[in-house]
Amino acid sequence: MKKIFTCAVLALLLCANAYSIDKVQKNVAVGIILDVSSFTTGSSKDFIVSDSSKKQLKFTKGIATVACSSKGVRIDTYDLVLPATIKPSNGVIFANSKPYAGYLKLIKSDQKISIINVLTVEDYVKGVLPKEIISTWAIEALKAQAVISRTYALNNLCRHKRQGFNMCATTHCQVYGGLQDEVHATNQAVQETQGEVLTYDGKFAQTLFHANCGGRTDNPKYLWKWEAPYLKGVKCGYCCKAPHIKWEQEIDANLISKKLANNDIGKIKKIKVKGKTSSGAAKELKIIHSKGKTIVNAYKFRLAVDAQKIKSHVFDSIKTNGDKIYFKGKGWGHKVGLCQWGAKGMAEKGKTYKKILEYFYPGTKMETVIYK
Numbered sequence: 039m040k041k042i043f044t045c046a047v048l049a050l051l052l053c054a055n056a057y058s059i060d061k062v063q064k065n066v067a068v069g070i071i072l073d074v075s076s077f078t079t080g081s082s083k084d085f086i087v088s089d090s091s092k093k094q095l096k097f098t099k100g101i102a103t104v105a106c107s108s109k110g111v112r113i114d115t116y117d118l119v120l121p122a123t124i125k126p127s128n129g130v131i132f133a134n135s136k137p138y139a140g141y142l143k144l145i146k147s148d149q150k151i152s153i154i155n156v157l158t159v160e161d162y163v164k165g166v167l168p169k170e171i172i173s174t175w176a177i178e179a180l181k182a183q184a185v186i187s188r189t190y191a192l193n194n195l196c197r198h199k200r201q202g203f204n205m206c207a208t209t210h211c212q213v214y215g216g217l218q219d220e221v222h223a224t225n226q227a228v229q230e231t232q233g234e235v236l237t238y239d240g241k242f243a244q245t246l247f248h249a250n251c252g253g254r255t256d257n258p259k260y261l262w263k264w265e266a267p268y269l270k271g272v273k274c275g276y277c278c279k280a281p282h283i284k285w286e287q288e289i290d291a292n293l294i295s296k297k298l299a300n301n302d303i304g305k306i307k308k309i310k311v312k313g314k315t316s317s318g319a320a321k322e323l324k325i326i327h328s329k330g331k332t333i334v335n336a337y338k339f340r341l342a343v344d345a346q347k348i349k350s351h352v353f354d355s356i357k358t359n360g361d362k363i364y365f366k367g368k369g370w371g372h373k374v375g376l377c378q379w380g381a382k383g384m385a386e387k388g389k390t391y392k393k394i395l396e397y398f399y400p401g402t403k404m405e406t407v408i409y410k
């Protein structure tokens with residue numbers, strides 16, 4: 039399950055939604071290797087390097103090293119003026135031995151270089167899907183994920199605008215692995231949903247998702263203080279066989295105090311749930327400690343302490359025993375939007391991806407974008 043929870047969870051810095059459905063940019067620029075002094079590139083066929091001084095170099099198949107030099111940037115024995123592009127003749131270009139669709143763009147980042155993979159949105163989603171969902175799941179669940187990953191990408195194209203690209207390749211945006219990670223089933227899901235996105239009120243919907251909800255999805259207002267009509271939370275009931283639907287974890291009390299250092303917490307005596315959301319998650323936690331009492335947002339507590347160990351902020355019990363705190367809880371992830379294991383369960387019961395998306399994002403509309 040390591041792959042499934044790499045989703046881009048925090049769309050807090052929402053981009054100005056200036057993209058209309060019928061004029062969507064065809065290509066996306068993904069920052070794949072950032073702030074390095076050198077990297078290797080190459081292709082199994084010829085590739086062309088073009089720089090800003092209109093220099094054009096043709097390389098025959100093989101590997102070339104691009105490195106920062108005293109004059110700027112150098113590829114083999116040639117100096118380059120950035121930005122520069124590296125375009126393959128057969129549609130596959132390598133960066134540090136990993137293959138990518140589209141082409142590479144090199145840009146300056148302070149004294150170093152960053153490598154951007156420019157490719158079509160559809161090819162990008164193909165490189166994302168195997169990292170964000172388990173590719174052996176039922177096709178309708180994969181198709182639902184394809185629509186939400188595409189929508190998420192198009193809704194967040196300006197996340198790295200200041201750095202000179204659209205998306206990064208990590209959990210901050212969506213994990214993107216390039217051609218190396220593509221598999222037939224997820225590619226099929228992308229092809230069968232080509233251009234399809236979810237919208238609400240003429241704008242891209244915020245298609246947040248998580249691994250499993252533990253029974254009910256939740257409203258983002260408890261986590262991030264914003265709301266959307268299609269993210270009020272729904273009863274799920276399809277994810278009861280998911281791993282971590284119930285979980286237990288022991289955490290050292292001193293570690294919790296250390297992780298919450300900004301709150302000046304002393305030796306922890308007890309932690310209590312303070313208030314519950316409509317889905318049964320904890321709103322806040324009251325920490326009783328040697329310096330007094332501290333109230334913390336339960337979701338932020340999870341992120342600050344250890345989001346891998348504390349799988350969710352739905353706590354069935356929190357018990358203290360000496361220096362250890364024992365947590366018992368339900369579900370995995372932030373509980374907002376689509377429950378991936380719920381989508382899997384629905385797909386196995388014969389629901390289509392459209393039904394799955396309608397269920398978890400009620401009131402949204404499925405539309406097909408037109409690329410410019």
Ligand SMILES: [Zn+2]
Pocket residue numbers: 197198205206207208209210211212
């Ligand atoms: Zn990012």
Ligand SMILES: [Zn+2]
Pocket residue numbers: 250251252253254274275276277377379380
């Ligand atoms: Zn669920």
